[in-house]
Amino acid sequence: MRRLLVAFLPVVMVLSGCTSSSYDLIETAAIPPKFEDKDPQDFGPKHPNRHPVHGIDVSKWQGDIEWEKVKASGVSFAFIKATEGKDRLDTRFHEYWRRANAVGIPHAPYHFYYFCSTADEQADWFIQNVPKVSMDMPPVLDVEWNGESKTCLTRPAPDTVRSEIKRFMDRIEAYYGKRPIIYTSVDFHRDNLVGYFGDYHFWVRSVAAHPEKTYADRRWAFWQYTSTAVVPGIPGNTDINVFVGTQKSWKKWLASANKS
Known part of the structure; x- marks a missing residue:
């Protein structure tokens, strides 16, 4: 694990050089939209x-x-759902990661966390179903309140939430040799994560405002800004995300993320 931390250090140092208000203001030239959005904000x-x-x-x-x-349209990476809770495997996961890999799109699996199962049960399930070769980006832990669930509406206290997800992430990092990325939504972050997990990369959802308005003092690496995009090769609406930096910093980040 020491090698992993050393590998991440250069990227962390570059990103941490920005203040919380300018973290995502790395110089980039203005570019036209890459993808059509059916409900642009x-x-x-x-x-x-x-x-x-x-x-x-x-x-x-x-x-x-x-x-x-998808590759030809300009997509640079893909987060692919793998598992959910302690017993659900996305039926397209193995097809998707292999196809993304075949066309050269960097990809990572994500796990949707259920607070009605233990961290160890969910880590065991993820490890059982997600091979190490299925990721060339760090795996993702998706933590959000799931108000539409028919089986789990539990909302533990913040201390419990943090200890559970930390246990899950520690297990995943120990097994895969990559520190997980945390995906979260505005309300879940506000309720549980403000001021915590500063040494993890965050992928944040903010579809109505810039993250600096919705995530107080949170440095982020990825921003999910819409769920209504049109991407060639994908039927229906699609989520689109951006990486915080330039093409050059993306290549550096990806290279560091792949060292273990």
Whole structure:
């Protein structure tokens, strides 16, 4: 694990050199939108298209994906749903990661956390179903309140939430040799994560405003800014995300993330 921390250090140092208010203001040239959005939002001058590196996140609900077209459209990375809770495997996970890998799209699996199962049960399930070769980016822990669940509406106290997800992430990091990325939503972050996990990369959802307005003092690496994008090769609406930095810093980040 020491080698992993050393590998991440250069990237962490570069990103931490920015203040919390300027973390995502790495110099980038203004560029036109990469993808059509069926419900575009006005983000003001700090719109996501300032960032040149765009990616998708997908699950079985995206159906039959033509990965060659996705690659050709300018998608730079893909987060792919793998597991949920202690007993659910996304039925398209193994197909998707292999197809993304075949066309050269950097990809990472994500786990949707259920607070009705223990951290160890969920870590065991993830490890059982997600091979090490299925990721060339760090794995992702998706933590958010799931108000639509028919089986788990539990909302533990913040201390319990943090201890559970830390246990899960420690297990995953020990097994895969990569420190997980944390994906979260505005309300879950506000309720549980403000001021914590500063040594983890964050992927934040903010579809109506820039993250600096919705995530107080949180440095982020990825920003999910819409769920209504149109990406060639994917039927229906698609989530789109941007990486915080330039093409050059993306290559550096990806290289560091792959060292273990």
